[in-house]
Amino acid sequence: MVRFGGASTRTGRAEGGTEPVRSRERFLEGGPVEAGVRTPISSSWERCRSLGLSPDGSDLPFREDFDTEARIIRAALPVLDRLQYRFAGSQMNICVADASGTVLLRRFGEPSLARSLPPIQRVPGFVFAEQFAGTNGIGLALAERQLIRVYGAEHFAERAQQSACRALPVRDPLSGRIEGVLCFGYPRTFDDPALATVIRKAARAIERRLLRHSSARERALLREYLDTEAEAAVGRHHTVGLDELALGQHSRDRAVLVEKATELISRAQRAAVHVPLSDGRRVTLLCRPMTGAGGVEGLAIEAVLPGPPPRHPLLVPRQTDESPLFPAEPAASRAAPPSGAVAVTASGRAATGGSGVTCLGAEDGHPAFAPPSRGLLLVGEPEVARHALAARRRLELLSEASTRIGTTLDVRRTALELAETAVPQLADYVTIDLPEAVLRGAESADPHGDLRRAVVHGIRDDCPFHPVGKQVDYGPTTPQLRCLTRGEPVLEPDLKAAAGWLAHDPEHTRELLTRVHSLIAVPLVARGVVLGVAAFYRGRDPAPFGDDDRSLAQELASRAALSIDNARRYTRERTMVLALQRSLLPHGLPEQDAVEVAHCYLPAESDVGGDWYDVIPLSGTRVGLMVGDVVGHGMLSAATMGRLRTAARSFAELDFPPDEVLIHLDNLVGRLDREDPAADEADIIGATCLYAVYDPTTQRCTMARAGHPPPAVVRPDGTVSFPELPAGPPLGLGGLPFEAVETDLPEGSQLVLYTDGLIEDRHRDVDDVLDQLREALAHPEHTPEEACQVVLHSVAPAHPHDDIALLVARTHALDPDRIAAWDLRPDPAVVADVRALAMRQLADWGLDEAAFAAELILSELVTNAIRHGSGPVRVRLLHDRALICEVSDTSNTAPHLRRAASTDEGGRGLFLVAQLAQSWGTRYLPQGKVIWAECGLDGL
Template identity: 85%
Template sequence: MRTPISNSWQRCRSLGLSPDQSDLPFEEDFDTDARIIRAAVPVLDRLQYSFAGSQMNICVADARGTVLLRRFGEPSLARSLPAIQRVPGFVFSEQVAGTNGIGLALAERQLIRVYGAEHFAERSQGSACRALPVRDPLSGRIEGVLCFGYPRSFDHPALATVIRKAARAIERRLLSHSSARERALLRAYLDTEAEAVVGRHHTMGLDELALGQHPRDHALLMEKATELISCAQRAAVRVPLSDGRCITLLSRPMTSATGVQGLAIEAVLPGPAPPDPLITPRQTEELPGSPAEPAASRDVLPSGSVAVGAPGQVAVGNKGVTVVGAGDTRPSSTRPSRGLLLVGEPEVGRYALAARRRLELLSEASTRIGTTLDVRRTAQELAETAVTRLADYVTIDLPEAALRGEESSDPHGDLRRTVVHGIRDDCPFHPVGKQVDYGPATPQLRCLTSGEAVLEPDLSVAAGWLAHDPEHSEELLAHVRSLVAAPLVARGVVLGVAAFYRGQHSAPFGDDDRSLAQELATRAALSIDNARRYTRERAMVLALQRSLLPQGLPDQDAVEVAHRYLPAESDVGGDWYDVIPLSGTRVGLMVGDVVGHGMLSAATMGRLRTAARSFAELDFSPDEVLTHLDNLVGRLDREDPAADEADIIGATCLYAIYDPTTQQCTMARAGHPPPALVRPDGTVSFPELPAGPPLGLGGLPFEAVELDLPEGSQLVLYTDGLIEDRYRDVDGVLDQLREALAHPERTPEETCQVVLNTVAPAHPGDDIALLVARTHALDTDRIASWDLQADPALVGEVRACAVRQLADWGLGEAAFAAELILSELVTNAIRHGSGPVHVRLLHGRTLICEVSDASNTAPHLRRAASTDEGGRGLFLVAQLAQSWGTRYLPQGKVIWAECGLDGI
């Protein structure tokens, strides 16, 4: 669930709301002539016409969530809906209605989308909606919410653009509207009271007012004064000071002797201790704010509007300025004092609005651009941020090398279209993936050469742009009219170019837009460069990781194996797997996971995997292998003088040995998740193995467990990245894994793919190593064994039996070497070991000769001197066999030798 939705549901639950509630508060006396209503009516009428015939439900609510207006794409829809969805006056704030479009937009203060079951109320879960706060353009205060409601099947990403444009249209009308009732009230009041009151004002310099201003107070006053000048009209605003007093700022139109028109901002300070004011009923019935409204919440009223305050406040109209008092009976010492604060021209208003929009866009860019460390996604975020706040269309071109994380050797000529984003999809820009070549006179190449953004306010007369590709330029001119090309440069590296376009129905770009585009491109370039560097480093670590993993599967007949390695999205970890052929046709299966991510984890993984394979090839049992690895990890920690507690090396491991001659599997684990066992009948289980501590902790022994695995069983080994995820329950994931594995007819390759498709997280936060092995059994007719007493006279009998068995297997050509090997190994066992002696021949991919006895003394190969009478037997075995060795059993040892059958 998305974070805003989850947070809203939690707030609703904490408020004691119920999803099946149906009653909402209803406000019968809302102001039908509110500013937001007057500004929104024409916009909603146009929206209703645009969505005619659809099931769109369009509404406007005030800043408290009370619906003030409703429109329907299909008028008949209103008759089929309950009153709560068609009658204005119902309150949809989150506190009473739960998670919904209007309430969540007010809570999140941004464009939101609530889809289906994300609604808290069950009655709304068949619908979807998008809602966007509507703000006062000067103050930035939320005046209301515009909301689109529709069936879930009607949802489309383009609705986000439509609702943004509609909200901006309402905000523009808010800027130009004023209250006719307020003007009429103030004009009537001034007509009767102005002459009597104006003469009682006491005016002085601002410094003489002795405000004792804190520096923050002065900065606040200057900010509000600038906003008043931007209104280009008579207006007033109350500003609370840090000492608890309130000062009122007035704007007065004025004309200099040279004819320059501007405004003077005066500060009005009430007397030191004014008595409780009185206002006549005629004065209060049309006030825009109630007496309980905080002073700080009153704001500048634009375009000829007025502000009427409580007694002691200033009311400003077209005929003059007056102070409302308690009948003006106060002595002159308590009358308000006035002083000049600032003088400016109305043109400042346009710059103030532009500056606010610029700050809002840059603030949004700081949170929206660079949310991932993916080069393409970061470039896409730049385009999405700029459309439609700055441009109608954005294209971004990056070198192919930058997409791979490298620095391009020719960033000016190796550009590929990476992003195309705009208000419409039919604009004929070059498609994503196409290589783009810019001529020297094009704005794109000029900006790359100069390092500064290039502005082309009118593309129809931009010779360099037109001449580069006349046919394509002519097609684009039907859609765009203005261009700003900004270079993407970070830390001295040229990363590409971003082109911002405005359509035929938008105002052309200006110099301020060029500066804003440059700022956006600079910020985005840093994020793109971070993503590029991360991509390069991740590619290096991933290459190291993959080079340290097995490059292929060894030849063996014990199991049919498939494997997968899936790196984490954020960073590469230290997961590994291995398949190790062992003596006696056995096979070792291993998975492990080094704690942490990055280059150190990958390098440590390589060291551990090499060591683990070496220990395994020495024919150690699984618990002994883990013990040696545990000692190794502890030694690596102690040998690193720069490591602190946060850099301690840790790892988990699971090691299993399967013997196809007995169909038994011995396994042990060190802090690793247990394997999954799939029986031939489809039963899936997770064997209970002693967990053992993770590698590196030391102190505790590891314990091995033996399991019987019928032929055709599947043993599934994996690392914790497959099942552990912060957003998923482990037990639920294990149930998914059990369901995915309950198909014994699948091959190991198919099983691997199904597990990754159905069980692995969509965006893994940790590496995943997966190893699936289907067991085979060595046919009994390929196994021959003999037991004999420790009598040298029996050696010849064993040799004869072995030769006959090899003839039966059709391996007569190997009889000579096998006969000599068996003769030497049996003789050694009788002379230097202890009985009884067991001899076994295994006919698999190779011919294996095994001789076991009850002694733990192992033979050692040595070079015999020319004068020695013995000591050449093992040397002869080593020359005749591909490999030989010793493995220990609980009741003795086995000496084995392996002969190749390639030439037979």
């Protein structure tokens, strides 16, 4: 015998100190449960309060109608006798209760202890369920469905304050259903951690005896069948093993036959069904009810195969092994055939697996009595067969879940896939609540209080659950919040008895009870992060959820949680990259009159890439239009896009022609590759680009591209064309030239620039897409904004795998009346004439107030061109948003602004120009240059 309570007594006293007592007193006074109270105890206290229980109550229900021959009693009797001997002389009391909390058996280490109990508790029959007795070992073990320890002040009842107990559910090894509870009760000073090991071993011993009892029932059925067959064998064919009967059948055929036979047994009805085999033959399964010794009721499934019998049929043995079919440890832990039946094998020996299945077959060497035409396939009980089918379907559901859950990287879609997988195989309704932060891709700071309904899915659409999008608040005793707090699933087999769930929202729960009756709440936890809660409801099936269902729901939720977390992380990263991408793209359109522009950017569904576009005002009322695409996706591509766009804009604003802009970008990309020490051959930066410059004074457009799709040009008459531009190599290859092409664009034409995501798709031919684009653009009456929308709706892929950047520009022409130009001979004497001509032109335009600045600017620019330039000099005035003064000559020398010393006689001209003009600069031509300056007209 083993004694407990020695060294561990100090621990027991410490845990039973004043703090738990104070926590309980504050709770009974109406305060909240404090943080130091263990979660199962705090949840039980909350339920007791919601039930209106009094800690001073002593009356417990008593049942006289309990079954004294119940399986749990017969299985537990010898185990309790051994425990009584083990704890003889101690103050230990041991009891076994059924699944409703009714105490069926009781033993005492010291028999005199019984006299200290109330009379109602001295004999079996009193009920110790939580809803009657408050927080206690038996009631809490049934509520939590696991090993429970209740110590001292953790008890709800006053009478139990000096006691401690440990309780553990006892399960049927075949079905997993809780058959009862084994409970140890003892004084607080007797507490010892080793008691947990003792109670687990004792519970396993009871479960093994339950398993042997099931095996005996199956052997009785098998014996009855063989005896019946032996009596009927005279004068007709004899039953043989199925393997011999269906000689040569595929192993998959046998699995189909066994599954169908198990289904027939579960129905508990006489029936005959035809099952096709892979070779074209059909097997007829006959279901025959039978009763074995001791009144065991079951069914036998025989297989009848038409056609000629085998040459050497073998006899099913009459012998039945009477020795136990189960070892000391439960055979449920070993692999076994489908439960609830006796199956036929080639060996001919009985082989019962832990799930309660006996396999039989023909015994080699037995003589044949008659050519066989039928064979025994399965013998078993309907209840066990139903558990076998349920177990098989659970495995099939898990296999299905591996392919159905997580097909996308969308948080809501993944949550819906979990619900669609569970309905109707596991549950009739599923609701999933996720924090708002998780839906955005972040981690929730308060996953318990920031829940929103993300999914409602079920067999019907009229169940009164909170709608999708509604914020959901759960009380502390609800199964959903309890499972989130513990990180474990919570099972409520009977919602009508779930006090915490009922008390949270009585009106709503009352309405739900008309549709559902059982609930499993499972937390969605992945990598230690709480992502939300899934609730599985059963309503149509009258059977309540069990522990196997809870395990299955937890497995499904775990798989879904990992997929949801992957989707959440992807959403977060995609949101970050998209935010970076959008911050690097233009936030608005610059003010200019050369073109009317509309643009749009559509990120890829899978990831964000490096597409960009830009509209760049240039000197001389011109405008630059650019689109580009960095190879790849993700943060690196977005960051590289930002660098290239910034550089491209800088090169363009320097008034480089399009081909030179591409040359500078090509050099930059190559330098970025060389300067990145972490890059390898697979990480080489690549990009494509198309750059066009439109001049409204000449209505001509100059374009160049580097590996980019050519633009579309829509003429005013609706004709759509794709100009033949030299493709040029993608940026970054280096060493290859780019070529620019000029084309006329009459006023009202549309220039459409786009990236390859618009036209390239692995499911579509590029030529067909270009035809669609041509058809979509053949409407010159559309505004650029309307053209963008039409192209996106009719040409863009429904699920783009690459980014799409689209830029549509409708051209305008500068009114010739707003252009004045004069050709001058290189003579200083003409400077005065130019001033006079300019003053008259400004007067005609009504710009007299700008005359002073324009006169000084033109004088300085013309004088410099004559003095330092060469060839003919040309002066041009442009009246646009600003007054633009241009002076060109054939020289390539560039003026430089410098600060003249006080002793210098010259060098102050450009300084004056810079002070008088809003901006000024130099633009190089194929032959010569243009010096320009803009004068603001805001005050005019």
